[in-house]
Amino acid sequence: MPDLGKGWTPGDLDEDWEASAEAKLETVEFDTELGIEISRDAMALARGEMTETAFHEKHHEAVFEEFGIDQRPTYETTVKAKTDDDGDALPGVPDVGGDAVPSRRGLLKTMGGLAAAGAATSMAGCLDQAVDTPASTADSDGGDVQLGMVIDTDKCIACLKCAEACKQENDTDRGSQWMHVFRYEETEYDDVSEGQMPRPCQHCSEPSCTYVCPTQSRFKREEDGIVLTDYDRCIGCKYCEVACPYGVNFLGKDEPTDKSPGFFGSDTDKNDRRVGGPPPAGVMGKCTFCVHRQDDSAQKGTTACEDDCPVDAIHFGDMNDADSQPRQYLRENRDQSRFKLLEEQGNEPNVVYLGNEPSKDATPTDGPFTYEDLGMETLADDGGDDQ
């Protein structure tokens, strides 16, 4: 073996080296020539004869073709995937390459492998991309549609219009606030500042509620990433509610309020599953991103809370599309701080907040209104009728 220490020269890369490299590489199933080529260039890179960018770019296509994935820091995988068009970092995308810790998705993938093949196919919808190709971990632009929201908490005035609109649109039960607005105070020395944060379901990419569900009635819709409940299948065990870190679930009580004349959207989605509107009694319900609107060509791309927000703080759309309304809003407000709620829980929420994240010492305050004041808790006279 040539000495590849300090004093080596390109001449050292002789036939001996090539033969030994070939022998090693032939024991693995991947392209031997490519391996040798990359090794050669790596040495050139180390000698300073080649730039890092040129090195990564040179073999990108070949590597991608061979392995189906190239996680080396090329333009394609880092700059383009982790920033929007203008190079702004998306919140929630850490600035480190690669997948350092095994994700929940990875764990489930392993477990899925252990299960019967027939069963694995039925996971679709619940685990969404869990059994997808490795390339999907790159999560680059132009992938599947993932509906989400950008909520500007600096703009929000805690008027509760969003909560009211949601109640009116979805005819939810008394006490069920699919959209809730937190109002809180932060005390720093003598300085007290007020904050507000609307909280819909986060429609997570790793929704723990779907994983624990014993009937797959809680599932993530493949077409647009909305997390929904199949009202005909749910057994009301409340495990999803217990496993959700956000507190967005409310068991159906069949106690509609007089705030809403009723639910007029379609309760079945385009796949014929009953997922829209208020849940029947004893069945779990939560924000559906107004699924009845998403399946209706006239209202597609809107939600009740977004429509009624007087200060335009809520922006709803495809988080995977760089040209979508929420992504544009993020771009326009690139100087504002941003956060995702409870990101360390690993659920990969799809609601991005602009403004400051409430601290662990934030204390709730009573706002100018309560849901009672707004008449959102008064029972409808005729009572419930859905079962």
Added chain:
Amino acid sequence: MSTDVFEDRILYPLEHTSKRYYALLAIFSLGTVLFLLAWAYQLNAGVWAVTGIGDWGISAGVPWGLYIGGFVWWVGLAHGGIAISAAVRVIDIDRFAPIARVSEILTVLALSMAAFNIVLSMGRPDRIFNTILWWPATVHHSPLAWDIAVITLYLVLSLTYLCLSLRAEIAAFRHRLPTVFSPLYSMLTIGYSKSEDEKIEQILWWLAVAILALVPLLSGGVVPWLFSLIAAQPAWYGAAAGAAMLTESLTSALAGVIIITAIFRYAYDWEDVIEDRIFRDLAVVLAFLSLATIWFTMHDILTGLYTAPANIGALTGAMLELPFFWLAVVGLVVSVVALFLMIGWPDRFFSIPALVAISVILSVTILNKKVMFIVEGLMFPTAPPLTNLYPSGSYSPTLLEWWLFIGTIVLLGFGFLIATKVIPMVELDPEEVN
């Protein structure tokens, strides 16, 4: 005691029925009817309307309460029975043989009551079979599906074990068993021939091994995993929950076996059948199990207080303020002290009523601990900043909830009353038929 007399005494309850039995049956039947009425009421009104449970988050409720606590408690209780019976068979501890049958029935009934508590907690119990229907699709991602699988397996193994162990016995003593249940006996002994006895014994031995292996998988595995895998609830999340819960479960299980066998001994004057030394042996095991339960509790408190992550520290602090927590500690300490006094100075301190009293205290204490574990975890759910922004939850079971939970204990009693009239409650030797 002569063998003839022994068989006669075990079969006596099957051949004669006392007034006292009818009175008890009437009381338990009434209890069962009241249970069913209360359940019908809850089904009609909805879980949220008539129980203390509610949504966590802005509603400040606790979604799982006494029913789920009761479920975990019943599963734990179910272990003692069959584990003792299986141990008798696998490692030949013959001196426990007289309590094996009662213990097996306790297992089967307790598991059924565990399942019943889940049904009580469900918003839509009419859809329970959806879990079976979708089981093949959910089993590799839902801990609840794992639970259904292991509990069903445990129930099937226990029932198979019970039925197989009855075959030779029923075939031999058929002529002395009540004719009313003839179809049942025919079914149990279908295709029976004397030549199968040896094979059945071998099958039972392997079944016993499987059942013993399932104990740590159930109470030390899938049941605690229902909680300890859930990252959203910091009070539940953790690896030691399985070991701690198994210890608690075995404690309550043994206490349950002591209570039930003492009741049978008293009711049928079986002082010479179920001898004192059986209870003394059980007391020793119970003492060390309760000590281990205290040990695990100490671990929880210490790791939760000493430079713990902020929210875990707050959770532990909050738990120490719950009167129920101190009630549990007192219950455990009193029991351990009393049990060691009984072991150390049996002449002065050991008596079966005292042991039963301690067993009752321990069972209630473990129930308290299980319910507290579930409820306390859900009173302070999620992580900051949501923990501080949402109101902390509160929960107190309604009378109806208490009645339905206690109703499952009444159902167990009702089940035992029926069983005593159908099968011999102590294993008989088929060779001794007369």
